[in-house]
Amino acid sequence: MGKVKSLISAFKERWDAFYSSWPEPVKRAAVPGLVAFFFLASIFFPAWGIINLYWQQVLIYVGINIILTLSLNLVNGYMGEFSVGHAGFMAVGAYVSSILTVWVFPKLGLSQYTPYLFPLALIIGGLAAGLTGLVVAFPSFRTRGDYLAIVTLSWNMIVKSVLENIEAIGGPRGFMGMPKLTSLAWVYVWVVITIWLIRNLVYSNYGRGALSIREDEIAASLVSVDTRTVKIVTFVIASFFAGIAGGLYAHVLVFINPKAFSILKSTDILVMVYLGGIGSIGGSILGATVYTVLLELLRPLQVWRWVIGPLLLVFLMIFRPHGIMGMREWKFLMPPEERPESWRKERELFVLPKLAGSPPLRCC
């Protein structure tokens, strides 16, 4: 372990030296440039056959899982609640957007425009899911911790049970007939939107409110954080993105049934959040990617991969209870004023003389 750590820190030092040698405009354009490059890649690589269909599918799942993980991290990581029913919101989004593309758009005579209306269907599905997020937000005023976990869990079970009992949308047999609209490019666009919005939310006033609720709800309300509004905003936004992910999921699988949104799916999302580490956008991206790709790579083991997967999770939790990057963040995802180097500068200016010899400030 020590060797790996020293290797990583050596690499970091070199990278920092290399990065600081870049001219200022290049530095500023680096992240947007990469985002644009990957966008083009997500359109052209599949078309040119550089990524085969199998890896496209895997990458699409990675993207959907990143959206799910990030949105759950908003509630569980940043706000410190324990929501275990994320698949319920996903189900709402999946069913609403599928109903739109299968029934509503053709009925309005728009079937040839369906590929262009796909984002609209997704957003409406997301909004429906966001609305149902209120169901969880209101009980969260009164209960916290384990009891709120139970509320979210029962929410998930109720959604699944209701879907199983509505014959019009297939009941337990499931719902099919959606066109396969989800492409790598669409997933990429939504992943970028999710990361961007959630990153901005986290560093906004509401985000600070959510962080303060995580640390101590009573103290937060005493310093006039409007805990109710913050909770509603956070839950609704998290469920909105879960609904978006559900819509994407439905249109890549072109078949959904209530079983796909059971508590096992919620458990999967939870695992990705805690694998990546709470309170970290970079962690969520890493967690979702590592988990999805790892399970794909273990596929040759057949049944045994579901034995090895949970076992790995248990070991990870025992040896690294904070996940891969719990409470840490990639530098480029932080606003410039929050980055460690500016902290250090501030400390040198104001704090360091008084606190000489104190342990270094933990960044973020």
Next chain:
Amino acid sequence: MQTFFQQILNALQLGSVYALIALGYSMVYGIITLINFAHGDIFMVSTYVAFFVGSALMAYAFKLPGLITFLLTMLASMFFTAFLAVMIERFAYRPLRKAPRVSAVITALGVGLFLENFTLATIGPHPRFLPPIIPVHRFTIFGIATSNIQLIIIFVSAIVMFLLDTIVRRTMVGMAMRAISWDKFTVPLMGVPMDRIISITFALGASIAAVGGTLYGFVYTIDPYMGIRIGWWAFISAVIGGIGNIRGAMLGGYLLGLVEIFTPVILPSSTYRDFVAFSLLLLLLIFRPYGLLGRPVTMKV
């Protein structure tokens, strides 16, 4: 009226099993505030142990009377399951006692998935029946159809629950358990061996689940994933009764047995039972957030 009492009897049968499993959830939560999501799967393992031991005893063992075979099967299942639970606690939960609480919950989920899939991979997905260790006698009293198995389930569970209640209320171990659930920081300083008491709690909870598992196997089929649904229902029972409260868990178990049996009577189909049970839970949590018999915890500022 007759059907009503008939259904009550069926509800008691199912509710006993839920109550037995709910006790395990409640005890573990009471003592280390961990929702032990692996408990439903521990119950599943116990039915498989009962299946193998019962089959072996039926096949090889010397024409023992049914009752003795039953007791031997149940004891074997209890011992093995208790051992398994203690091992899980020792190697998966104990290292995490100082870690963030959520890591322990995630570990519990992982252990549960591991148990399910390990059983699936080694034993296979087919549903199985326990062998007829005690021959079934059906008879009617006052027009209510019942069987010796049904009465055994109800009475054995009641006796086990009474024993557990006595252990928790009247013995030194029980006193230590209650003390730890009251205050985790001072009690070890008074010379209570915390680790050992926690192990005993896990063993007790698991062996009670094994009683439930053996009894369950007599009337229903068993498969590797059954621990999920039964586990969740038992968990709701524990919450409805007030998690951490032993008598609450028993009450909740019987209540959920009633819900499951009476849902198809009132609503068109039994597929609504999850919906009814969880809606009930939601309503209860909104109006009585600490369960029927739980005591509210006030947060100190």
